[in-house]
Amino acid sequence: MTQLAVDVRSLTHSYGDFKALDNVSLAVPNGAYTVLLGPSGSGKTTLLSVLGGFLVPQQGEVLIEGRDMTSVVPAKRPTTTMFQDYALFPHMSIADNVAFGLRMRGVGKKERLTKAMEMLSLVGLADEKSKKPHQLSGGQRQRVALARALAVDPVVLLLDEPLGALDLKLRRQMQSELKAIQREVGTTFVHVTHDQEEAMAIGDEIVVMNKGRIEDLGPPERVYLKPSSRFSAGFMGQSSFVSGTVVSQDPQTLQIDTVFGRLRVPTREQIYSAGSAVVLSMRPEHLVLGTPSAINLSLGTATIRDVTFQGAHHLAKLQHLDASGLELTAQVPQSGHPQVGMEVQVSIHPDHLVILKD
Amino acid sequence: MKRFSGRSIASVLYALAIYGFIFLPVVVLVLFSFQDGRFPIPPFKGFSLRWYEAVLADRRLMEALTNSLVVAILSSAMSVLLGFLAAYGIARFMLPAKGLQRGLLTAPLTVSYLIIGMGLLITFNWLGIPKSLLAAGIGHVVINMPLCFAIIYSQMGDHQANIERAARDLGAREWQVMTLITAPMLWPALFASFFLSMTFSWDEFIISFLLTRFDVTLPVEIWNLLRSGLNPKTNAVGSLVFGISVVLLLVLELVVFRKAKRS
Numbered sequence: 001m002t003q004l005a006v007d008v009r010s011l012t013h014s015y016g017d018f019k020a021l022d023n024v025s026l027a028v029p030n031g032a033y034t035v036l037l038g039p040s041g042s043g044k045t046t047l048l049s050v051l052g053g054f055l056v057p058q059q060g061e062v063l064i065e066g067r068d069m070t071s072v073v074p075a076k077r078p079t080t081t082m083f084q085d086y087a088l089f090p091h092m093s094i095a096d097n098v099a100f101g102l103r104m105r106g107v108g109k110k111e112r113l114t115k116a117m118e119m120l121s122l123v124g125l126a127d128e129k130s131k132k133p134h135q136l137s138g139g140q141r142q143r144v145a146l147a148r149a150l151a152v153d154p155v156v157l158l159l160d161e162p163l164g165a166l167d168l169k170l171r172r173q174m175q176s177e178l179k180a181i182q183r184e185v186g187t188t189f190v191h192v193t194h195d196q197e198e199a200m201a202i203g204d205e206i207v208v209m210n211k212g213r214i215e216d217l218g219p220p221e222r223v224y225l226k227p228s229s230r231f232s233a234g235f236m237g238q239s240s241f242v243s244g245t246v247v248s249q250d251p252q253t254l255q256i257d258t259v260f261g262r263l264r265v266p267t268r269e270q271i272y273s274a275g276s277a278v279v280l281s282m283r284p285e286h287l288v289l290g291t292p293s294a295i296n297l298s299l300g301t302a303t304i305r306d307v308t309f310q311g312a313h314h315l316a317k318l319q320h321l322d323a324s325g326l327e328l329t330a331q332v333p334q335s336g337h338p339q340v341g342m343e344v345q346v347s348i349h350p351d352h353l354v355i356l357k358d
Numbered sequence: 359m360k361r362f363s364g365r366s367i368a369s370v371l372y373a374l375a376i377y378g379f380i381f382l383p384v385v386v387l388v389l390f391s392f393q394d395g396r397f398p399i400p401p402f403k404g405f406s407l408r409w410y411e412a413v414l415a416d417r418r419l420m421e422a423l424t425n426s427l428v429v430a431i432l433s434s435a436m437s438v439l440l441g442f443l444a445a446y447g448i449a450r451f452m453l454p455a456k457g458l459q460r461g462l463l464t465a466p467l468t469v470s471y472l473i474i475g476m477g478l479l480i481t482f483n484w485l486g487i488p489k490s491l492l493a494a495g496i497g498h499v500v501i502n503m504p505l506c507f508a509i510i511y512s513q514m515g516d517h518q519a520n521i522e523r524a525a526r527d528l529g530a531r532e533w534q535v536m537t538l539i540t541a542p543m544l545w546p547a548l549f550a551s552f553f554l555s556m557t558f559s560w561d562e563f564i565i566s567f568l569l570t571r572f573d574v575t576l577p578v579e580i581w582n583l584l585r586s587g588l589n590p591k592t593n594a595v596g597s598l599v600f601g602i603s604v605v606l607l608l609v610l611e612l613v614v615f616r617k618a619k620r621s
């Protein structure tokens with residue numbers, strides 16, 4: 001049996017009438033980098049506080065490495081938290097900050113300072129060991145907070161929007177550093193963010209949260225390419241949505257009625273009953289403009305309404321000719337020169353079409 | 359040079375009057391402590407340190423001075439400790455009727471020392487606690503603890519709470535959080551409240567007067583001295599009291615407020 005670092009079962013927690021966590025269950029394997037992704041107020045911090053022991057949930061249980069930790073105080077848990085404002089001890093040197101956890105565990109001065117130096121080298125701050133926190137830059141403070149949290153060899157490291165206060169460039173750089181450090185130490189990381197790019201860049205597993213529930217959970221590719229809910233499809237990157245009704249499903253094809261006619265999609269694993277409402281979700285980079293190839297599903301003709309240049313590609317907003325009100329967003333290659341007002345045929349490869357229950 | 363209008367001259371005079379009103383009595387007190395004569399009244403007959411010698415040679419005055427220092431230091435330390443614990447408890451824990459408790463803790467700030475002194479006198483009488491320096495010290499804790507609480511509490515923000523949370527997360531127990539994290543982080547507030555308490559305790563008269571008997575504090579001893587009439591010796595001891603208060607305030611200013619400005 002592979003050990004689960006974190007195993008939470010049916011957590012529910014309300015603030016007054018408001019359910020911040022609504023029956024959340026989540027298993028995090030040992031050594032994984034898990035990212036909790038969701039919009040503001042979706043309960044990410046609440047879930048993290050429950051894992052760290054800062055909040056005792058009203059219902060449900062928290063197991064860490066198989067042991068029940070539901071109401072164990074933070075000090076006695078094999079977890080440490082890296083706080084968003086870093087929460088470094090302002091009156092202590094960097095080395096003493098990092099060694100604090102070991103000091104609390106009764107480790108001798110020499111030994112804990114050796115370990116602290118080891119951790120500081122890991123985050124590239126060995127030279128700053130005798131400085132005070134206020135003498136460091138934001139990015140450096142953040143590394144100290146990381147070193148301090150890792151120095152006690154926690155089973156799980158909890159990070160609440162650790163990169164939120166950094167500027168974009170530093171943020172992208174710290175993302176790869178965080179991931180590299182996680183690989184090196186092998187500790188389980190649970191990282192909260194509302195930035196989907198960060199989530200995809202860094203996570204082995206992404207947990208998409210909305211309104212106190214888990215909407216979707218899986219490796220970034222899976223969550224991006226085959227989102228399992230409309231919310232997840234919309235939050236993880238851009239998508240165009242078209243609603244439809246299932247007409248029939250036989251062993252070869254699934255037929256769906258949409259505003260642009262009947263689509264015949266090669267059958268999926270999932271079984272739909274005739275008449276059920278579905279939503280088709282399409283990523284901009286999957287919409288093909290121009291004469292459709294034989295295998296692609298034709299989505300009809302649309303007019304280019306607006307084009308924005310994104311550097312690596314153009315993003316075109318399309319207005320469907322048959323269904324006014326239906327807007328699609330498609331990606332056009334750099335060299336594509338899309339012109340506003342142009343009429344184009346739109347199609348999509350059947351494998352790229354994501355069908356979601358409405 | 360026409361800028362010196364009537365208005366600005368008036369405001370300069372006004373300022374002089376204010377500062378004169380505040381400082382003239384002190385200047386007179388100090389000046390006549392150096393009087394080379396038997397009466398601390400004009401004319402100033404010449405400069406002499408003999409009254410200071412007399413003060414230093416006076417056993418009772420010196421004992422009272424020591425008593426005052428001991429009472430000031432111990433009662434201030436106690437006030438800071440209690441104020442800190444109260445602030446920590448109220449700022450960091452869920453307590454019933456928190457607002458009311460906070461109000462009750464700071465309420466003594468608005469009660470006159472006379473009332474507090476009388477209240478303590480009656481209470482101690484009833485409890486059988488004799489008049490003593492200890493009783494006066496307790497009185498000083500009663501007047502200074504609310505002040506210490508208010509100063510320390512005002513410095514306990516959410517940011518600090520998060521830092522304490524981090525310490526707990528790393529395995530610190532409650533007493534370790536308080537001694538290793540909270541107190542060092544708050545030391546300017548602790549230091550400031552300690553020195554303010556010292557200055558208040560140092561020249562507090564009415565409570566000490568009501569609650570001491572054989573061993574007394576310096577202000578009470580000075581009062582005893584004054585009953586036998588004015589002489590430059592009372593000026594000298596008064597100047598000493600004033601001088602020590604000034605030193606305390608200077609320490610406070612230099613160590614705490616300068617530091618706070620820099621960081």
Ligand SMILES: Nc1ncnc2c1ncn2[C@@H]1O[C@H](COP(=O)(O)OP(=O)(O)OP(=O)(O)O)[C@@H](O)[C@H]1O
Pocket residue numbers: 015018020038039040041042043044045046047194
């Ligand atoms: N102590 C509290 N008292 C009352 N409501 C709270 C409390 N803490 C959080 N909430 C509410 O619970 C919901 C979830 O909060 P939470 O902090 O977990 O969200 P989040 O996903 O971390 O959001 P963000 O991205 O803004 O940090 C929010 O709507 C918030 O207003």
Ligand SMILES: [Mg+2]
Pocket residue numbers: 044045046
């Ligand atoms: Mg949050």
